[in-house]
Amino acid sequence: MDVATDQPAHGTVAGPTPGKAAPRDHSSRNTAVLVGFTAITNLADGVTKVVLPLMATALTDSPAQVAGVGLTLTLPWLLVALHVGVLVDRFDRRLLLWLADGARLLVVGALLLLALSDNVTVPALYAGGLALGVAEVVALTSAAALVPSAVAPAGQERANAWVAGAETACNEFCGPFVGGLLVAAGASVALGWTAVGYLIGTLILILLVGRFKPQSDDMRPAGSVNQRITEGLRFLWQQRLLRLMALALTVLSACWGAWLALMPLLATTLMHLDAREYGILLSALGAGGLVGALTVTSVNRLLGRRWAMFADLLGTAAMVATPVITTNLWVVAGGAFLGGMGGILWTVNARTIGQRLVPDAMFGRYNAAARLFSWGAMPLGAGLVGVLAEWFGMRTAFAVFAVATVLTIVPFLRTVTPAALAEADAVPAHD
Secondary structure, three states: OOOOOOOOOOOOOOOOOOOOOOOOOOOOHHHHHHHHHHHHHHHHHHHHHHHHHHHHHOOOOOHHHHHHHHHHHHOHHHHOHHHHHHHHOOOOHHHHHHHHHHHHHHHHHHHHHHHHOOOOOHHHHHHHHHHHHHHHHHHHHHHHHHHHHHOOHHHHHHHHHHHHHHHHHHHHHHHHHHHHHHHHHOHHHHHHHHHHHHHHHHHHHHHOOOOOOOOOOOOOOOOOHHHHHHHHHHHHHHOHHHHHHHHHHHHHHHHHHHHHHHHHHHHHHOOOOOHHHHHHHHHHHHHHHHHHHHHHHHHHHHHOHHHHHHHHHHHHHHHHHHHHHOOOHHHHHHHHHHHHHHHHHHHHHHHHHHHHHOOHHHHHHHHHHHHHHHHHHHHHHHHHHHHHHHHHOHHHHHHHHHHHHHHOHHHHHHHOOHHHHHHHHHOOOOO
16 A cells, blocks of 8 residues: 655765764665665565465465465564564664565575475475565565655655555566466476565665665664664654554555455455456556556646545545445446555655654654554454455445545544645755
8 A cells, every 4th residue: 555864875075963964965866776676576575475375275275274374474564563663773774675685585595495395384384474574574664764865855756656656566466467477387486586586676776875774863772672662653643644644544454455355255256257357357456556656746736745645545435335336347446446546646645744754763663663554454454354244245344444434534634634734844854
């Protein structure tokens, strides 16, 4: 659906004055490097989300055991996201990306060896899924925190747009599609190409210009890990604008989780779609995300940041409301398109606001907390919509989420005001 002060670049002669951030030279190529890294590694992540569960289906007929493999890939967002935020605020963020990709290569390599020797087991898939899930948390949190360090303030909105678009398109749509094609050639082939993707991503990071360790007045952070997590959560809660965005994002992400979880069943039973038509429906969601990434700067210029973010409330409401009122493929696909486009408009603008308001030494924890609200809400939304659909029917379940989205409109308009956004934009850029 989804940062702060910069570090001195290579070539800086004098060290930073204590208590003051050193200036950094920004390289225009950093945006291309980050987008390329995000696209390739998220494509590989998307492939693993298809490959591992499909490997499980060859080992067991238990729906619970197969679903458990998918759960291991997302569960780390609920379990370790806040702790990863502390790491991102303490260590070099590019180094953390390298370590995450190194862990991915080791895990995928181990699974590949097991597949080639016909020794894959369900527990091995669980262990691999958890390790890959943790690595994804580290990678996505670190990559988001890199943007203000690697890109000049004037280019951050554009960088956020392309990075968010690459995440959405590659992780949620292209990756699963490519994964399905690769699995047809064999699980070992799919795992091999996934490893190649992570390796390419690792090498691309060499091209980044700058230093990416978060700056702080103190050489070592004070307090325990739990105290630093609490500090980050307290900072988020005390910032009225950031708090509203996090709470609204929880509702919006829960709607996405509900839609993705229930739509396959609704599409096949009530809408009577075949595989090709269901592909069109999913493609509409991805197409909306790509259009949002391409047009966010123009939309912001035309409507302003406030109304661009407000469009996501309407788009998400349309996404979950259209299945309530019709089974027409093109109407439901239109709602999915609006939801996908609105999601990118929100993500880009929310990241840009955070990059203004959140200090560099706090941004890893802030970003981890924000992603906890979003990624953590998706499985909760999926679970809740299943219960509601079981008790009251699928259309009623979607209607509940549509109403929840509409209820966020008044708090949003009262909090995300032109004055609040102007105040955020007036904060000196972290440079």
